[in-house]
Structure formats: C-alpha cells, structure tokens
Amino acid sequence: MSTLGRLIDAPFEALQRRLGAARMPYVFVAPNLLVFGIFVAAPMILNVWYAVTGGTQLMPAERPFVGASNFGELLDCDQFGVIASCRQDRFWRAVANTAWFVPFQVIGLVAVSLVTALILNRRMAWRGFFRAVFFYPVLLSPVVVALIWKWVLQPDGVLNALIVAGGGARVPFLLDPSWAFSWTVVISIWAHMGFYTLILLAGLQAIPADLYEAAEMDGTPHARVFWRITLPLLMPNMVVVLVLGLIRAVQSFDEIFVLTGGGPGTATQYIVQYIYETAFANQTHILGLAAAASILVGGVLMVLTMLQLAATAWSKR
Amino acid sequence: MSTLSLRGIVRQFGPLRVIHGIDLDIAQGEFVVFVGPSGCGKSTLLRIIAGLDQPNGGQITIDGRDVTGTRAAERGLAMVFQSYALYPHMTVRQNLAFGLENQRMAKEEVARRVAEAARMLQIEHLLARKPGQLSGGQRQRVAIGRTVTREPGIFLFDEPLSNLDAELRVQMRVELTALHKRLQATMIYVTHDQTEAMTMADRIVVLRAGRIEQQGSPLELYNRPANKFVAGFIGSPRMNFLDGQAVGGRSVAFEGLPNLDIPAARETTEGEAVTLGVRPEHLAFTDGAGLPGTVDIVEQMGGESYIYVTLANEARLTVRRPGQTQLHAGEPVRVAIDGAAHLFGRGDDEHAITPRRLP
Structure with missing residues (x-):
C-alpha cells in the first residue's frame, strides 16, 4: 500500500475500532448529511416558520406568530x-x-x-x-x-x-x-x-x-x-x-x-x-x-x- | 417451405473480409446447421440470408427469386435470436401476434395462428404473461412460436439454445427436431456446439474463417472428415492427433514411439510429414504391440469411461471405453488403434489422406 493510502487508512481504522464496523457507514454519509442539513433541511424548516410568522424582521425569534394568515392573504380573492x-x-x-x-x-x-x-x-x-x-x-x-x-x-x-x-x-x-x-x-x-x-x-x-x-x-x-x-x-x-x-x-x-x-x-x-x-x-x-x-x-x-x-x-x- | 441458394457471397468490414465467396444450396424442407468456432462467420452468413446484413458481393436466391439487396421482411423468413428478442412490454400473445398485425392480417386469422402456435409449443397457459415473468425455456418457446405464427418459407435460428441450461438444451433439441419433422419446413440453424449440429442436422456446414471447410450429413463428416480442422471440430471428446512421418508407404513413425501400420500411408510419399488422427472410441488398451504410456486421469461416466493417457513421448491421448474401467491414474498401459484411423497432410489445408478403416 502506498504511503498516502496508509495515511488515509490509519484514522479510519482507529475510528472503526472505537465505533464498530456497523456504525462506520454513518461516518461516511456524515459530511453529505451535514451539507444537506445546513443548505436544504434547515432552510426548509426555517421556511415553514417564516410562513406562519409575520412582520418584516429577519431573525426568526423576533417574528410574531400569525398562524395561517399569510396563506389566507395569498388566497384571498373577492x-x-x-x-x-x-x-x-x-x-x-x-x-x-x-x-x-x-x-x-x-x-x-x-x-x-x-x-x-x-x-x-x-x-x-x-x-x-x-x-x-x-x-x-x-x-x-x-x-x-x-x-x-x-x-x-x-x-x-x-x-x-x-x-x-x-x-x-x-x-x-x-x-x-x-x-x-x-x-x-x-x-x-x-x-x-x-x-x-x-x-x-x-x-x-x-x-x-x-x-x-x-x-x-x-x-x-x-x-x-x-x-x-x-x-x-x-x-x-x-x-x-x-x-x-x-x-x-x-x-x-x-x-x-x-x-x-x-x-x-x-x-x-x-x-x-x-x-x-x-x-x-x-x-x-x-x-x-x-x-x-x-x-x-x-x-x-x-x-x-x-x-x-x-x-x-x-x-x- | 422454400429453397435457398447462395452464390459467391462476400462480406467485409472495412479491409477485413469475414466471408470469402460462399456457395451453398439448401433444399426444400432441409435442416441445415452452420457450425464453427467463434468468429468463423456463421452468424454473419445467417444475418446476410435474413436480410439484416447485406453482402458486399454475391447473390442470394430464395425459391429462384433473387432477393439480394431486398429488405428482410420481403424475403418471407423468420428468425429466432440468441437473446430471443421478445418485446418485453408486450404479453406473450401480443408478441406472437405482432408480426402478423404488421401484415394487416384479419383478426380471426391472427387469433387462429397464435392459438395454433401456442398449442404446438405448449405455451397456451402463458399467453397473458410478459416475457419477464417467464423462465428461459418458456421464453425460448415463445421466440420459436413467434416464428411459427409467421409460417415462413425458411426458419432461421441464431444459437437459440446457448442461453439455456444443459438439461433444457437437450429437451429443446429434441423438440426442435420434432418441430422440423412436423412442419416439414426449411430450417437453417447456427451453433458453435457440434453436439447440436450432430443431433439435429440433415446436413452440417462446417465454417472456418469465412469459408466452408466441409459439408455433408453428420455421419459423413464424422466418418470422413475432409481435413484436420473438421476432424477435430466434429466429435466429442475431440479426435486425438499425433504428428509423425510416413515410412515405406505402409506405416507412420513417431518420435520416441514404435511405428504404427496405417493403410492410408499407401497414399503418402516417403518421409512425408503427416498427422495421425484417431477418435477416442477407436483406441483400446492392449497387452501386445501398441503405444506405451501412463494413465493420467480417469473419468468414470458410468456408462462409459474416458481415460487420459500420456505417451512415452509426452504426447497426450484420450481413450473412450464402454462400461466402467478398472484402470487407475499412474498405471502403465499400451494403446492400440481399434477402429478407423485418419491421416492428414501437414500442409496449409491439413487435408485428409484417403482415410480407410483398419481391417
């Protein structure tokens, strides 16, 4: 095995000894999951919060809860x-x-x-x-x-x-x-x-x-x-x-x-x-x-x- | 039922010529098998006959009509493909009917032919299924059924049994032979399996490198191979070959082995390099004069035995004896010819030198 290969393998082998082979797949999906969480999942959840709150504040904590009134306004036609x-x-x-x-x-x-x-x-x-x-x-x-x-x-x-x-x-x-x-x-x-x-x-x-x-x-x-x-x-x-x-x-x-x-x-x-x-x-x-x-x-x-x-x-x- | 005639068929891909001017006549109702090793041009020749490929030269006539250059559909042929080529999204019934519907045939006639083919091939209970729900053998029957409904002048088969397991292959072989008898149709069958060729063919055409090496009935090819290639290709286990030199117009000398008297040696010149060919079943063990050697491996098939022998000069022979042998590996033996021996020249064509049966 090349030096580079040994260098990469060593930490993973140590990790596998600590976690066990069954948990190793999670280690490999973790980076992608993190990116997905930050850029896809979290914005989606935040989006739901923005949809049920009002005002023009950007910070979620500062926004008053308004329920479905945003949806009501969008769908409101005479x-x-x-x-x-x-x-x-x-x-x-x-x-x-x-x-x-x-x-x-x-x-x-x-x-x-x-x-x-x-x-x-x-x-x-x-x-x-x-x-x-x-x-x-x-x-x-x-x-x-x-x-x-x-x-x-x-x-x-x-x-x-x-x-x-x-x-x-x-x-x-x-x-x-x-x-x-x-x-x-x-x-x-x-x-x-x-x-x-x-x-x-x-x-x-x-x-x-x-x-x-x-x-x-x-x-x-x-x-x-x-x-x-x-x-x-x-x-x-x-x-x-x-x-x-x-x-x-x-x-x-x-x-x-x-x-x-x-x-x-x-x-x-x-x-x-x-x-x-x-x-x-x-x-x-x-x-x-x-x-x-x-x-x-x-x-x-x-x-x-x-x-x-x-x-x-x-x-x- | 149709007749087919090929005259000077040539096919080349770029500079590579794969079919070298083939002439062949196939009679009405004949079952002809093209056999040869991979790359011998047998499938290409079949595709040229089918109209799926066009020759670079030569003429194809079906029932006396020149069909060279005409489209496949206009030739009145039907083909069973190696992969079966069933339409995966259609039911068996739709697969069987598809070709007939193309011809705008009356619905009643389509239904009659589909029912007839399904009954003949015992696939009536599968008509509503799709190919993905069928076993290999069932798919094979459907593929054959599709050609039967077309009632073609000539049936073409491109290695149709090669995807089946050994047992099913034997069964389908028998069924195809029965189908041929029943339909009395002209059939052309391509295979690399000499057993299929031997068991099914009225006539075998042996091809090598785009040329016909020999054609004839299975036993003609078996008993009188025209050259070393045909001799080695037809028959299983393969014919044994020993290189030697003709001596005194009577016998053949081998390096490190005693001379053997071969009647065909009469046709040789003194010192001519020849190859002796003997089928495994035409060899026997003897206590008297014979080729000395040692048993390598014994294969007991139950009804017969294959004994692999290494001769004193390191040449190897396969001996096939009826029944169960008592020989064991390592045992010294003497091997003698007990049946037909063939002599082949050692020129480019390795032609047979008038093979004769030993008295």
Whole structure:
C-alpha cells in the first residue's frame, strides 16, 4: 500500500475500532448529511416558520406568530378567477403566467429533446460533435444564456438586423407581451434540452438492437416501430424527463429574470420571481408571504409529481 | 417451405473480409446447421440470408427469386435470436401476434395462428404473461412460436439454445427436431456446439474463417472428415492427433514411439510429414504391440469411461471405453488403434489422406 493510502487508512481504522464496523457507514454519509442539513433541511424548516410568522424582521425569534394568515392573504380573492380582485394580485398574475408557461415549456422540451435524441441515436457522420453541440447550452451560466439571447432579440439585435437586411420591419421581440412570453419558452427549452436529450439518448441506447432486428424481420413499418417498441421501452426515461422538466419549469427564474426582468409589465413574471421579489427585492421584505407562496408551489409540485408517477405505474400494469 | 441458394457471397468490414465467396444450396424442407468456432462467420452468413446484413458481393436466391439487396421482411423468413428478442412490454400473445398485425392480417386469422402456435409449443397457459415473468425455456418457446405464427418459407435460428441450461438444451433439441419433422419446413440453424449440429442436422456446414471447410450429413463428416480442422471440430471428446512421418508407404513413425501400420500411408510419399488422427472410441488398451504410456486421469461416466493417457513421448491421448474401467491414474498401459484411423497432410489445408478403416 502506498504511503498516502496508509495515511488515509490509519484514522479510519482507529475510528472503526472505537465505533464498530456497523456504525462506520454513518461516518461516511456524515459530511453529505451535514451539507444537506445546513443548505436544504434547515432552510426548509426555517421556511415553514417564516410562513406562519409575520412582520418584516429577519431573525426568526423576533417574528410574531400569525398562524395561517399569510396563506389566507395569498388566497384571498373577492371573485373567483378574477386576478384583479385578489389581495395579492401579483401572486395570482405570476401563478397564471406560470400555468401558461409550464405546459408549453414542458411539452416543447420533451418533444424537442425526444426528436433530438432520436436523430442523435442514428448512425451519422459527426455524431459526437452534434451531441456536444446540443449539450453545450447546459454548460452555460443562466446569466450568459440570457445575455446571449438579449443580444439576439433586442430591438437593434442580431435577429432584427437580419430581418431589416431581408427587407422586413423591426419586431419588438422583448417589448411585446406575446413575443416576450414565446421567447421565454423557446430560450428555456434551448438552454435545458441538452440535459434531457442525454437522458433520452441513454434510454434509447439501452433498448437492445435485436428488438429492432426482430421488428425488421417482422416487416414492421417505421412509425409502428416508434409507437409500439421505441416509445413504450423509453417510457421510464420519458417519465424522468417529464418529472424533472416539470419541476425545473415551475422553478424557471434566472435566465428569464435577466432577459426580461418579468416584463413587459408582468407578462413574463413567473412564480419564483414573485417569491424572490416579495422576499428580497421589494422595498419592504415580506418574508412571510414569500415563504407561504413557496410552500404552496412545493405542494403543487409534489402533487403533480405523484400524479405522474401514479399514471406511469398504472400504464405499466 | 422454400429453397435457398447462395452464390459467391462476400462480406467485409472495412479491409477485413469475414466471408470469402460462399456457395451453398439448401433444399426444400432441409435442416441445415452452420457450425464453427467463434468468429468463423456463421452468424454473419445467417444475418446476410435474413436480410439484416447485406453482402458486399454475391447473390442470394430464395425459391429462384433473387432477393439480394431486398429488405428482410420481403424475403418471407423468420428468425429466432440468441437473446430471443421478445418485446418485453408486450404479453406473450401480443408478441406472437405482432408480426402478423404488421401484415394487416384479419383478426380471426391472427387469433387462429397464435392459438395454433401456442398449442404446438405448449405455451397456451402463458399467453397473458410478459416475457419477464417467464423462465428461459418458456421464453425460448415463445421466440420459436413467434416464428411459427409467421409460417415462413425458411426458419432461421441464431444459437437459440446457448442461453439455456444443459438439461433444457437437450429437451429443446429434441423438440426442435420434432418441430422440423412436423412442419416439414426449411430450417437453417447456427451453433458453435457440434453436439447440436450432430443431433439435429440433415446436413452440417462446417465454417472456418469465412469459408466452408466441409459439408455433408453428420455421419459423413464424422466418418470422413475432409481435413484436420473438421476432424477435430466434429466429435466429442475431440479426435486425438499425433504428428509423425510416413515410412515405406505402409506405416507412420513417431518420435520416441514404435511405428504404427496405417493403410492410408499407401497414399503418402516417403518421409512425408503427416498427422495421425484417431477418435477416442477407436483406441483400446492392449497387452501386445501398441503405444506405451501412463494413465493420467480417469473419468468414470458410468456408462462409459474416458481415460487420459500420456505417451512415452509426452504426447497426450484420450481413450473412450464402454462400461466402467478398472484402470487407475499412474498405471502403465499400451494403446492400440481399434477402429478407423485418419491421416492428414501437414500442409496449409491439413487435408485428409484417403482415410480407410483398419481391417
């Protein structure tokens, strides 16, 4: 054994003599557990405390207990379905925007990732290069993604320059609510699809080649091979993509915040931006409301995820 | 039932040629086994016949129709894969019906064929299960059932028994032979197991390095191997080989051993380097003239015995005797030829020198 090996082993051997072999696994998970505790578990517990306390104090001990009144304020609307009648209309505006954004983004993401994975799974020249190209945006910082696209989309940006050069009129991509919304969907898909493509590609490669050969011997048309063999066998990966994509879509914030700042108006303000601004960016930091909103979002995500997993389990029967 | 004919089939991957111009005719209803060691090209040849791989040269005709370059589905063949290649998410019934539904066959006909195949292969009680819930042998039956429902002109089998345990392999071998008798179908079967080839084939095609070494009925290959490779490949335990030199057109001389009279030596020239080949069952122990040696290991199989002998010149022989032997390890023995002896040249092809039975 090397000197380094002996050096590392010695303290662990001493520890094992003291604790016994059965307790050693806890020693190895302890560092990760500590990090998880400080950065995940403790904030979650704190968040619950903030949600049931009021005022603008940051220190938990100084905050007065208010029970469910933060949740009450968020859910308080005079008229059902009318955002303007709600006490926290900005919350409901963000919820509505997110409710529009998520299905477009997730369906688009899954479709684009699937098509890309299917293409990249074929035998083709430069396959490794193209796989890298599609994964590349995932490596970019969200801020960089936003700045690249801002440079493309702004009134005197690259895209408008091309349109003008082609004889067209400038399009206010980031200033028109519909355009801005559409671009947040597109950019969000572009920035994240590489990761999901990779998951689907792994799933495609795990399907044994002889199943396709058997299908070929059977004279199965291409479309039927896709619907009856590829897709069912890719389902486990599709569920992973769907669940992760859905959670990520609801959490969308950074690149969109840098690109549009939630605008024009509140057209691209999604729920996480509302939570961020309520807690940290507005003049008064209403931590209780923000904490309550994040618990509501977490609850909705959990329900959606469980529904998806249940649907998958059911379809497998 | 179809006939198949291959003419000058060549397949190469880049600069590497794996099939060197194979010519072969397979008659209607024949059970032909391709056998050979790993990498001999037998599976590649089967895939070329199936249409899953395309040859770089040559012609394939099925029932007189040139199918070279046509898609697999257009050739009217069905294949059992080594891994079975069952669709894991479909039930056995769906697996059996899938290929038929592709052809837009009437539902009643699909149901009839599935029921017929299930009955024939005794898998009726498994129709609602998925492949993951079946044993290896059951999966194998389903894979065969899938080809049976297609009613193909030629059945192709790619080492279908290699994933089964020994007992099941013997059972499936018998069932496949029975299936062939019953369907009277043309079957091409690939294996590296010479026992499967010997027991099932009407005709064995022995391949090595992309070439046909010899083809014929199992006993033709066994009794009259064309060269040392075929002689060594067919038969278990393997044929014994002893290198020597032809002497006086009558006998063969071995280093450190007495000369042996071999009738085939008549065809040799004086001093020609030859290899003597004798099957283990064609050797016996004698008190008279023979090759002196010592017993190494004795394997008692009950009904027969394998005795491994090291000769005086360190060469090793396997002797197979009926019944239970009284010999023990370490015992001195003399080994004599008691049956057919083969002589092979020692040139590149190691061809057989007119093997004759000893009187």
